[in-house]
Amino acid sequence: MSITMQTLLFSFATVSLLTPVLIRFLKAYNLTQPIRAELPPDHQAKKGTPLMTGLIFLVSVLIACLLVKTSTVYFLGVIFVMFGAIGFLDDFKKAYFQDPQGASGRMKLVLQFLAAGTVLFLLLQMNMLSPEIRLLGPYSWELPHYIYIGLVLLFVVGSANAINFTDGLDGLLSVISIPTFFFFFLISDHIEVKVFCFAMIGGLLAFLIYNAYPAKAFMGDTGSLAIGGILSFLVVIEHVEVLAPLLFFIYFAEQLSVILQVAFFKMTGRRIFRMSPIHYHYALKYGWSENQIVVRFGFVAWAGTLVSWLYWYYYL
Template sequence: MNQLITAAAVAAGLVLIAGPFLIPALHKLKFGQSIREEGPKSHQAKSGTPTMGGLMIIPAITVATLVAAPHSAEVLLALFIMLGHFALGFLDDYIKVVKKRNLGLKARQKLLGQTAIAIVTMAIGTKCLGIDTTVWVPVLDTAINIGWGYFALVLFVLVGTSNAVNLTDGLDGLASGAVAIAMSSYAVICVRTGHDGLALFCAATVSACIAFLRFNLHPAKVFMGDTGSLALGGAVAAAGILTHTEVLLAIVGFVFVCEALSVIIQVISFKTTGKRVFRMSPIHHHFELGGWKETKVVLVFWCAGLIASVIALSML
């Protein structure tokens, strides 16, 4: 318990200390967010708000984890997964914000980086942590061995979760709160399944995200950018993979799944029929354009994430 408190306190403290220094620096460097013209008109006022706020979240999680948690292969692998996505997100933001190239990294470049992370994860996971190729199915409470298909599953979880959290980061505080809720669940899962070191990593992530809300709640003073969202998605994926609860992750991350599916459905529908299923995707914009205030959308999505987490924990 003392270590959990230490991890949470260090992570939150570092974020709260860094914010007042980093935000003016980002302003000075003109690292402002560009808002899509096709997005909700109310979001145009956010143009120029500093981005790359992940620079205060991810280092805080890293330091807090290294201070409070044992430097085991599991903990270091979780940090590697998160920091690998942090590097990809930073490059993406750097290209968009500094180089003024709106598309950032190309999709194949991101996928190449995530594939490399998946390969290292599988190599260390199987050789050092004894992770096998079985998948636990919660409802059936049974494990199914999928052999080499497990590598494809790990890659899918890493790519899917990091990109889904990235898509969720479209409203003030939405991604930060949703990740905090999901990782709170994984902190409990880790404690109940004996992954004590990983629980400290989860606690640090929760605390850092909650502290970031000090600067990210509506009206946001800073956005986390891909630097933060891809890395936090990597952290959530790491928790799911290292606890061997990949299927349960789909329930814990219900909000992220809905955000990603809404984009996939919208794209397929428009390309095949020329019609849109949602007013706009990701789905949080659908509710905005339906007349909901941004703060209401965020609160409802947080509640949905909390309910999904309770359901997931009840399945253990």
């Protein structure tokens, strides 16, 4: 059995066994999800669900780091932990004070830019990353370091938050993230990246046992921001920025719906969507159930992964 398959199975087994322990711990200390008053009635019933169980994904990361002891996998682990720690601060404030607002958006953005900037600087200094963006075939766009760092920082932080927005329905982010990690498993030439991606896929599949509708636990920003940070950096590390609109289609659609909703409301006092992010719009306007939204969004995510892989295979 290959090391990647061993990683997936080991990650699945450990996460599925340890998640109930974490759930009991969070319930014992009342670290549970507060619910925004404006959310639909079916979401109000989710109040009291254990939050920040995204901590369990540290098991998957640890497994990958132990099996493949290279600088690349350590950097991936550091990225995951740094973004997860920022999400944890937000989750802890929400759960401990039962405040749906959590930490301030400005503070989270500052911390994300600092985390991403530190990792990016070190990757460039250690010649583990070249300041170029691949376009088509042999063609690439090499940039001065300071311009490259600025563009990548905006992309990483923006994409990480787009992925974070997607975590709004039971099982949604897990179902959409699995094909994205699978894409990086397929295209990477680095065994440590393949192992890391399969460790995350195993962890996400196991987490779905407890996070699928009706969810017994929420990963919170601890999990969603960590996933957002690592997926965004994988785009940069593998130089597939040109594929981000396809690969991250659902994530960007979720984020764009929020941006458009806020901007349009400020200008006109009216709303484009019944509620944003857009997955709430489909529930409120068309009456789609959570499972229907998750399945349909998941189908789009797999389609985006397939098209992205075909483009990479034939043109990159």
